[in-house]
Structures are given as C-alpha cells and as structure tokens.
Amino acid sequence: MTIVYFLNGPNANLYGLDRSGTYGRESFASIRQRCEDYAASLNLRLEFRQSNHEGVLVDWIQEAREKAAGLIINAAGLTYTSVAILDALLAFEGPVIEAHMSNIWKREPFRHHSYVSRAATGVVAGLGALGYELALTAIARLIAEQPAQ
Template identity: 80%
Template sequence: MDMVALTLFFLNGPNANLYGLDPSGTYGSESFAAIRARCLAHAASLGVALDFRQSNHEGVIVDWIQEARGKADAIVINAAGLTYTSIAILDALLAFDGPIIEAHMSNIWKREAFRHHSFVSRAATGVVAGLGALGYELAIGAAAQLAAQGAQAGVAEG
C-alpha cells in the first residue's frame, strides 16, 4: 500500500495528555508521549506524514480542523470530553472534505450513558473505540487507506 505524500492530522482533545496517569486505568498505563511516538512510528511505516496534536481548548481544535482543510488528506480525532458536547467541532468536521476517523481509547458504549452519544460520529467515516493505543494505530491505518483510495479515485477521474 503506497501512500507516500499523504498527510494525516491526528487531533486529541482535553486531558488526553494525561494518558497513563489515570489511577482508574481506563486509558491504560501508556503515557501520552509514548502513544504519540507509537503513532508517529506506525504512520512512518505506512509512508504517511502524521501531524499529532493535543489541546485542552475547543477553539484550538476547531482551528486545527479548519487548518486541515488545506493541509491534510484525512483526520483522526479523539475529541475526548468534547465528543459529547461540541457542535462547533462537529460543524468544523462537516466542512472537511476527506475521511474522518473517530478514535477513543476506551469503549465509550461501556461507560456512562452520557458518553453514548457522540457529536463527532455524525461527521465520521468510521469509529475505532475500546482498543487503547492499538486503536489509535488502527485508526491511522484506516484513515491512510481511505485517503489513498480517495486520492487514486481523484486521479482516475481527472
């Protein structure tokens, strides 16, 4: 699967920077820095560029999604707590023209009822949840493959 020249944005929302520090173990023991390194290595193995970011601020995430419109072929997003509340993130994602993969470290449907509805899912091409950092890698692979298929379709049409 040759995906050279593809760029993916991987956007992480509030408190993702605390992965590995949660005493409940909901998000595993791997630190955010280790997960980031793992994701960058996986993307490199696929031949895609990965821009991996985290913010605790909704507006910053909206700005990044808008930035992706001109710079990224696909978005992977774990909006974290904003998944369940942010119409602004939904609206920004709906304006993005490439594949969007929603990713969650935990299985949000096995957690509190308020986590069962995701605004992000309305814009997402697909969802990966409950597989920890492995899910992040799977989401990167899916986004890269879908973006490559879209790019190939665009070349075939042009």
C-alpha cells in the same frame, strides 16, 4: 508524503496517569511516538496534536482542510458536547476517523452520544493505544481508495 492530522482533546495528555486505568498505562508521549513511527511506515506525515481547548481544536480542523488528506480525532470529553467541532468536521472534505481509547458505550450513558460520529467515516473505540494504530491503518486505506482528482 501524505499529511494526516491526528487531533486529541482535553486531558489526553494525561494518558498513563489515570489511576482508574480507563485509558491504559501508556503515556501520551509514548502513544504519540508509536503513532508517528507507525504513520511513517504507512508513508504518512502525521500532525499529532493535543489541546484542552475547544477553539484550538476547531482551528486545527479548519487548518487541516487546506493541508491534510485525512483526519483522525479523539475529541475526548468534547465528543459529547461540541457542535462547534462537529461543524468544523463537516466542512472537512477528506475521510475522518473518530478514535477513543475506551469503549464509550460501556461507560456512563452521557458518553453514548457522540457529535463527532455525525461527521466520521468510521469509529475505533475501546482498544486503547492499539485503536490509534488501527485508526491510522484505516485512514491510510481510505485515502488510497479516494478517486484521483
């Protein structure tokens, strides 16, 4: 089974608890379960992880270089600040999908620039948890379309 890493950055574990509703009402645990179930239907083995620590995310991206055919990342607040995450993603040879629950271009101006986008094959944003499923669909197709090695 093809392995895909789905990495989530700071505060993603609080989805569903945000009073503003920016990230929807669905809990992180529920989103994780939806993604794991959907990935299985796509014949993907999902490594779905979350950390509030930049270095941990960099470590996981580096780990994915050896283990994963594709990578999806919602770097959350680190999207706008982390050159370290960008550098790690640039060293990953498979497809990378950048995912965001909210539409980052409809939010504060500082969110309009993403370091992650420089390394991403594509971006899914503004569709809540549905966007996570669409990111899985995209990564499955991108992996399937890669030339055999």
